[in-house]
Amino acid sequence: MIRTLQSGQQCQVRIASVTGESTLLYSTHRILLEAPNWTLDGRSLILNGDGKLWRLDITSGTLIEIPLGGIPDLNNDHVLAPDGESIFLSANDGHIYRAPLTGGHAQRITPDDGSFHFLHGVSPDGAELAYVGIGGGDFRQPGRLMTIASDGGAPARVNVGEGHCDGPEYSPDGKWLYLNTESFSTEPGHAQLARIRVDGTGFEQLLESKTVDWFPHLSPDGQYASYIRFPSGTQGHPADLPVAVVLVSTGDWKTPLHTWPLFGGQGTLNVNSWSPDSEHFAYVAYPPATQTED
Structure with missing residues (x-):
C-alpha cells in the first residue's frame, strides 16, 4: 500500500546535527x-x-524523480550500495532489487521462496545484504533476520531468538549487525536495540528501556548512532504518533546526546540516513494540520 498524507498534514524532511540542531x-x-x-x-x-524513488538536492531543496523500470511500487526500505552508483530497493511485491542510482532498469535479487523480503543493510564490501524475512507474507508472524549475497543466491538465517526483529544493518567495520528485536521481552511489541556478530555469535542487548526502540543507525565513523523511540506499549512501528529521534554515542547507548520529539513513526528513520562526514543525519516528520514544527 502506498502511504499518503492526511488532509492538511505536512511532510517535513529535516537535517539533524550531532551538535543538537535540527533544520x-x-x-x-x-x-x-x-x-x-x-x-x-x-x-x-x-x-x-508515491511508490517511486526521489532525489532531494541538499543545497537547492529541489526534488526530482529517479526513473526506474522493471520494479513494482517501492516501500521505505532502500539502502545505497557502497560504490555510490547503485541502490538496493524493497518493493511492494516483497522482493529486493538493485538499480542504478541515476535511474534505469532494476534487477531482482531475492528468490521466490514464499517470503516477503524487507531490506535494511548492505555489508561494507557490498557483497552481502541483511534483511527481514516474513514467511508467507503473513505479518502476524515474527520477522526473521536473514542475509543473502548481493547478487542473489540462497538466503541464510541469523538466529536472534524467536521474537520479531527488524532493521538489521551492518556496522561500518562489517563485523556486527545492529537491529531491534523483541527477543529480550515477553511484552508484545517491546522492541529493544541489539547487535550480533555477522557469524551469529555475541548476541547482546545494547539498551534496556521502557520505551519501544527501533532502527539503530551507526554513523560512518562508528562514533554515533541514531534511532527512533516509540511510546511504551507500541506494537510495530506505526505512523502518526508522538515519537522521538535519539542520538547517542556508541560508547554509551544509555545516555542520549540529543533528542528530537516529533509527530511521525513509520517513514521517519527506517534506513541509515547519515551524512558521509558523520556530522549530520536526515529524518522525516509528519506534523498534522493542527501542529507546526519550526
Missing part, C-alpha cells in the same frame, strides 16, 4: 516522502514516495 530542508503537502538515505558525495538525499 528544515524540505516541506510539502503534496507527497509523503519516507526514509532518507544520504548519497556518498554529500549532495543529495534519496527518498521514496
